[in-house]
Amino acid sequence: MSKGGIILKKIVIVEDDLFMREELASIFMKEKYAISCITCFQHTSKDILKESPDLVILDINLPGATGFEICRTVKQKSSVPLLVLTSRDQMRDELHALNLGADEYLTKPCHKDRLLARVSNLLRRYEGRNHFVEVQGIRLDRKTYTLYVGERSIVLPENQGKIMELLLSHSDDIVTKEMFFKKLWGTTEYIDENALQVNMTRLKKTLGSIFLNERIITIRGKGYCLVSSEGMKND
Amino acid sequence: MSKGGIILKKIVIVEDDLFMREELASIFMKEKYAISCITCFQHTSKDILKESPDLVILDINLPGATGFEICRTVKQKSSVPLLVLTSRDQMRDELHALNLGADEYLTKPCHKDRLLARVSNLLRRYEGRNHFVEVQGIRLDRKTYTLYVGERSIVLPENQGKIMELLLSHSDDIVTKEMFFKKLWGTTEYIDENALQVNMTRLKKTLGSIFLNERIITIRGKGYCLVSSEGMKND
């Protein structure tokens, strides 16, 4: 869906080397991508997310915060496809990056066509990924966490939004605490359960304000479950 | 649009007298409205908005902040219909309230049916009011200020959202600075113009991040104008 012009896919390039950065930018611009470059690496992951890009190209060796950190944070806070481009060719670096959520790992120097192929491949892979989850008239914008129910709409805070996204996409089914941990904090390891509970309480209250009361039920010892329609029950 | 149950209209009652409050609540509950009562009057307008009600019933004589203040703030921050219910029957109070944006002004004691009639009337009047403004594929949720363009979505901060709402609903037409002042700060009187400019700059930057560059043009000495399609111009 678009207007006058086609909406270009937007790529954010995170690379400290000026020459390399310009080179990349020019390659992609020729291929009709819209490019944003990060040039200050103080709040990198935040800056990346602010651009709301369609894809991120990330160098691992950066001044300040490590690229791995950035990779983890970005993939934790959003689901944008992320390609790591680096001069390190250690196998364990590659595994580490992929573990942190990177979608691709390419080592420099990298042939232009190879890079372009990976990028368009990644974009295609993410294309279909629907923008909304909808169940029984409850509709959630996966990106902004705007929730639509009947005539109402409300923007959920990030954590509540993530919880809701999980619940909706597994509605009437159990979502385990581990799944929530992974989604909210990017790890399956033990995080104070209370943090999850507090956020769950907050979400319940928020849902109450738009009349989705009693929709989240607790599965003792397992997790939580969203009851999709009023007056329906399911174990 | 609804699921299992009908979505009730939600009314927030702001009344400090316990008896009166319960009375009102019971009247409306019998008529199948969902009711929330404000019982602490420290952050009243904020609490009202948090409930995202369909209608507000506001007593003017409250402990702490005056009802007029609350009226102004609420109508300034949202477009929820607001009915003032009070024991003051001075004409100038009525005019004052209506000036501050109140939609109805009823004096106590008020007959139940009269009240119900006004309420359902107000709700009907606001019903049609479309939830979204859309022009040329640019769609804005008037309530949450979530902006949709192509595959992208982004939540605008309140001020940017209000500016965008005005621009969209008068797209390709001049929106004067006075209109912005009224919308953002609820007054036509002189407010530091710079405040508007700063917010305008911020909006332009935000729009840039989703490729709506150069869409806001300045009409020197008058105001601003949103160009609805790329490559179109209009004075």
Add this chain to the structure above:
DNA sequence: TATAACACTTACAGTTATTGAAAGATTTAA
């Protein structure tokens, strides 16, 4: 070109929102 009015940008500080930690209350299952 000069100049004055108007518009824009950037940085900063006050305020508000969001968050996890902590501690205690409540519920549940056996």
Add this chain to the structure above:
DNA sequence: TTAAATCTTTCAATAACTGTAAGTGTTATA
């Protein structure tokens, strides 16, 4: 009854949003 699990409330740290201030650009007209 009791212990584990879950829930709730409060608090402080962090991040987001906002208007102010001060300086920089731009435009129209003489």
